[in-house]
Amino acid sequence: MINIFNYIEKKSPVHKLTGATKLLCLLIWSLAAMTSFDTRLLAVMPVLAFILFFVSKIKFSEVKVMFYFTFIFMVLNNLLIFLFSPEHGTTIYGTRTVLFTIFWRYVVTAEQLFYQLNVILKYLATIPIVILFVSTTDPSEFASSLNRIGVSYKIAYSVSLALRYIPDIQREYHDISIAQQARGLEMASGKQKLIKRLKNAADMLFPLIVSSMDRIEIIASAMELRGFGKNKKRTWYSARPFAVSDYLSIAFCIILAAVSVGLRFVNGGRYFNPFI
Amino acid sequence: MNNPEEENVIEFRNFGFKYTAQSEPTLYDINLKIRRGEKVLICGPSGCGKSTLAHCLNGLIPASYSGEATGELILDGKSFKDQNIFSLSKFVGTVLQDSDGQFIGLTVGEDIAFALENDRTAQAEMKERVKAVAEKVGVGGPFLSHAPHELSGGQKQRVALAGVMVDDVKVLLFDEPLANLDPATGKTTIELIDEIHKNTGTTVVIIEHRLEDVLHRDVDRVILMSEGRIISDSSPAALLSSDLLIKYGIREPLYITALKYAGVKITEEMKPQRIDTLKLSEEDKKKVLSWFEKAPYEKEKVSEQIILKARNIDFKYSDEGRLVLQGINFELHKGEMMAIVGKNGAGKSTFSKLICGFEKPCSGSMELNGTDLEGMSIKERADHIGYVMQNPNQMISKPMIREEVSLGLILKSSLTPQQIDERVDETLKICGLYPFRNWPVSALSFGQKKRVTIASILSMNPEIIILDEPTAGQDFRHYTEIMDFLSDLNKRGITIVLITHDMHLMLEYCSRAVIFADSQMIADKSCEEVLTDSDVVEKACLKKTSLSALSLMCGIKDDKDFIRRFILTDREVRK
Numbered sequence: 001m002i003n004i005f006n007y008i009e010k011k012s013p014v015h016k017l018t019g020a021t022k023l024l025c026l027l028i029w030s031l032a033a034m035t036s037f038d039t040r041l042l043a044v045m046p047v048l049a050f051i052l053f054f055v056s057k058i059k060f061s062e063v064k065v066m067f068y069f070t071f072i073f074m075v076l077n078n079l080l081i082f083l084f085s086p087e088h089g090t091t092i093y094g095t096r097t098v099l100f101t102i103f104w105r106y107v108v109t110a111e112q113l114f115y116q117l118n119v120i121l122k123y124l125a126t127i128p129i130v131i132l133f134v135s136t137t138d139p140s141e142f143a144s145s146l147n148r149i150g151v152s153y154k155i156a157y158s159v160s161l162a163l164r165y166i167p168d169i170q171r172e173y174h175d176i177s178i179a180q181q182a183r184g185l186e187m188a189s190g191k192q193k194l195i196k197r198l199k200n201a202a203d204m205l206f207p208l209i210v211s212s213m214d215r216i217e218i219i220a221s222a223m224e225l226r227g228f229g230k231n232k233k234r235t236w237y238s239a240r241p242f243a244v245s246d247y248l249s250i251a252f253c254i255i256l257a258a259v260s261v262g263l264r265f266v267n268g269g270r271y272f273n274p275f276i
Numbered sequence: 277m278n279n280p281e282e283e284n285v286i287e288f289r290n291f292g293f294k295y296t297a298q299s300e301p302t303l304y305d306i307n308l309k310i311r312r313g314e315k316v317l318i319c320g321p322s323g324c325g326k327s328t329l330a331h332c333l334n335g336l337i338p339a340s341y342s343g344e345a346t347g348e349l350i351l352d353g354k355s356f357k358d359q360n361i362f363s364l365s366k367f368v369g370t371v372l373q374d375s376d377g378q379f380i381g382l383t384v385g386e387d388i389a390f391a392l393e394n395d396r397t398a399q400a401e402m403k404e405r406v407k408a409v410a411e412k413v414g415v416g417g418p419f420l421s422h423a424p425h426e427l428s429g430g431q432k433q434r435v436a437l438a439g440v441m442v443d444d445v446k447v448l449l450f451d452e453p454l455a456n457l458d459p460a461t462g463k464t465t466i467e468l469i470d471e472i473h474k475n476t477g478t479t480v481v482i483i484e485h486r487l488e489d490v491l492h493r494d495v496d497r498v499i500l501m502s503e504g505r506i507i508s509d510s511s512p513a514a515l516l517s518s519d520l521l522i523k524y525g526i527r528e529p530l531y532i533t534a535l536k537y538a539g540v541k542i543t544e545e546m547k548p549q550r551i552d553t554l555k556l557s558e559e560d561k562k563k564v565l566s567w568f569e570k571a572p573y574e575k576e577k578v579s580e581q582i583i584l585k586a587r588n589i590d591f592k593y594s595d596e597g598r599l600v601l602q603g604i605n606f607e608l609h610k611g612e613m614m615a616i617v618g619k620n621g622a623g624k625s626t627f628s629k630l631i632c633g634f635e636k637p638c639s640g641s642m643e644l645n646g647t648d649l650e651g652m653s654i655k656e657r658a659d660h661i662g663y664v665m666q667n668p669n670q671m672i673s674k675p676m677i678r679e680e681v682s683l684g685l686i687l688k689s690s691l692t693p694q695q696i697d698e699r700v701d702e703t704l705k706i707c708g709l710y711p712f713r714n715w716p717v718s719a720l721s722f723g724q725k726k727r728v729t730i731a732s733i734l735s736m737n738p739e740i741i742i743l744d745e746p747t748a749g750q751d752f753r754h755y756t757e758i759m760d761f762l763s764d765l766n767k768r769g770i771t772i773v774l775i776t777h778d779m780h781l782m783l784e785y786c787s788r789a790v791i792f793a794d795s796q797m798i799a800d801k802s803c804e805e806v807l808t809d810s811d812v813v814e815k816a817c818l819k820k821t822s823l824s825a826l827s828l829m830c831g832i833k834d835d836k837d838f839i840r841r842f843i844l845t846d847r848e849v850r851k
Binding site: 175223 | 334335336339340361362365370372374378380381382383385386389390391392393394395396397398399402403406439440443629632634654655657658662663665667669670671672673674683684687688732733736
């Protein structure tokens, strides 16, 4: 069974940070990466991200599915950018250095390649951090950290429960799908028409939804019977006070964000332009 | 304590309840008083209203289920109308039946603290209270940082109990605490409840239909319910001396049934509530002895023909993982009905998945009717071997019964629509579902849904059907219905394999049991041999039946023989 979205328990400095710290860092980090088009900063961030990954002791093999998934998404995104606006780079950077022509309006320019390099770097800067967050934050800490940054604890808890049940539901889906295959239902075969395959998938989804509803009803009753939702606020058994490393991590991310904003002024805009 | 009125912690006065979604009330004229410190068992077949009663006590009615109540219910000195689920949670602590489903925290400590967190208790106080209550139920110290999946079934029960006791509740309510537990864990759970009751003096209400298992420790009263009414409210001894249990579809303790077969009259003076309090006169013992000598005895006949054979099977889920199955050698005889038994995680379900081709063994071979199974796909094997999952909701994918039963046949598509219709009709008739053929599945009871899943497998004409816990969570009547049906199918020539930890099921219906423990197959014997072998019983988390103790009490040395004769007589009587 492959884990797609799951907490992986290890002993590492990254795991030791409180959930709230990690969530804050994730938000600030992504904001810095998303808003900046400064290639120098975007080149440094993936390096930092992969160093952090190494520090966390999470092995690539443990999260490869998530990586592949986002990688495919990145490639797709880049293809689509080129397909729909092959001249985007030239409008941004103001020059047009033609390298070669593929056909019709699809001309490869250095500016477009440079622009898309930035897009790729943004992916590389954020993906490892998101994966790192998911795999080093245990779901109930995630709930308490959401709550700590101001999200209502009821919403925070539903998010964390949903995350927690993903592995269970994956296992259940696997069980249901083999039992259905035993009745002749085929899932992963190229022989069938797409519509039929979708119909078959729906046949498997029906029992999955019914049994998930049962599960939700049980957990909801169990929580209510123990006073969940009684007060506007609640306390957290596993909440931890911030340590020095928490403050340092947040400070580092804020500096990163400051650099990202500062570079806008230096560059006189969002983009770092090597073409002028 | 001078005023006896005050001693009642729970009091129903002419109480009735009707769910909004139903036309008939579920509870009628309930009059019931439960005194402080009492231990009460509420027992009855499914649908008798015992769960509804429990929901009225803990406030899930009206919080989660709406309906109309009549009469009065006094809880903690106040009318139920002036209470809600949150105020009641301080008074009644509910332990639900599914200890996995109710685990909310990610560690034992966090889970126990859940109620305190919702009460906005300061962290330091919370840690202290969690520690104290965890020690009280025996999951203190290093356990506090354990995750739920690192715990055994019994430990999970303890955590669930600690999670409600942390609130200092006055009443502990157990909603079917034995469902889904293996016999050995069930036994320790009952012992734990008893220990907590004795040490804390908390009022205990247990909702359960497995009477003999609950009576393993004393209870003050048993309330028998049926069709929304209280039938009797008496001491366990008085109830066991009456005929009410059989009349209302509750399984009697096995030793009581055996005594009745022997012609012994059960009276309150015999203290029949537990096998270890039971007093038999010399005359009674003689009756048992002479019944034993006269009772029919024959060995189980097993066909010589081997339908399925497994040789030296090893299996692990991943390359680094531990062996889940190790050196399994297994033979299935044509036309038999047998059980694969073992505690959770012993590998019994995994083994059945290997047979069906859901997983591939690491080494070893399997043969079906002499043909090697290797290389056969799930679908190809499914023509011969059908697999019925434990939870019918996981299998049913069509809204209508007829559609569901024909699904597999339509997908196989080698049959004409007319042939499919004929086959489906025939299957529905065999399964007793023909009158409901055009009903929606959602209108059926759990037992009927189970039948639908069996029918949908049966329509494929398999030679072998493997069922995972076919009767889990079923009361005696539904259990008997499902098992008699399976036994009919077996008589039609279908080989049946049951994966179970229900001892009654293996004893009453199976000719043979193989026992899995710690990834190995440790025994392959007749069911009575299994249940009288102390070593096997312990390793497989089973427990000895009360029949062994009864035979010993009556001076019969060979308890195996005694059990065998009892089962044969029982099958005869039940026909």
